[in-house]
Amino acid sequence: MKRCPTCKKANLTKGTTTVERTFPSRGGKVRAVVENVPALVCRGCGEAVVAGEDLGRAELIAASRLMDAGARSGALLSWTRRALGLLATDLAALLGITAETVSRWENDRVEPEPAVWNVVADLVDDRLEGRTRTQDRLRTAAVSRRPFKAPVTVRFEPALASGG
Numbered sequence: 001m002k003r004c005p006t007c008k009k010a011n012l013t014k015g016t017t018t019v020e021r022t023f024p025s026r027g028g029k030v031r032a033v034v035e036n037v038p039a040l041v042c043r044g045c046g047e048a049v050v051a052g053e054d055l056g057r058a059e060l061i062a063a064s065r066l067m068d069a070g071a072r073s074g075a076l077l078s079w080t081r082r083a084l085g086l087l088a089t090d091l092a093a094l095l096g097i098t099a100e101t102v103s104r105w106e107n108d109r110v111e112p113e114p115a116v117w118n119v120v121a122d123l124v125d126d127r128l129e130g131r132t133r134t135q136d137r138l139r140t141a142a143v144s145r146r147p148f149k150a151p152v153t154v155r156f157e158p159a160l161a162s163g164g
């Protein structure tokens, strides 16, 4: 059994914990609380150890919900970008803008257009769902300048049944 990093005793058992993050947003503060995050919990001192992968996922979930709730700030944008593992230059390349613009957003000197938040939220949701659709589309938009020689052929897909 692993030892607790705080009390050094071999008291860690599988459990869950809560991850909290607070950000400035529009002159105030907004707090995200992610419950039920898998962790090794110390029976002695109560310390919870969250694996890096789970912590990263908890942070992405928090970012997604905060953006859905309308939270907006340079600090939130910067933190979300880093939770996605993107450099400022990476995000700039995806959006077809300069890294300086990303820096101005993240330092609250310029407010990004509302659509920027949509794209960032889509990037987060894609990551949580294990797909890369938004990133792929942005990359295609950034490089695709070739004329098409053949039609794009696709099969009709019926809509998923709603409700039920």
Ligand SMILES: [Zn+2]
Binding pocket: 004, 005, 006, 007, 008, 009, 011, 042, 043, 044, 045, 046, 047
């Ligand atoms: Zn402990």
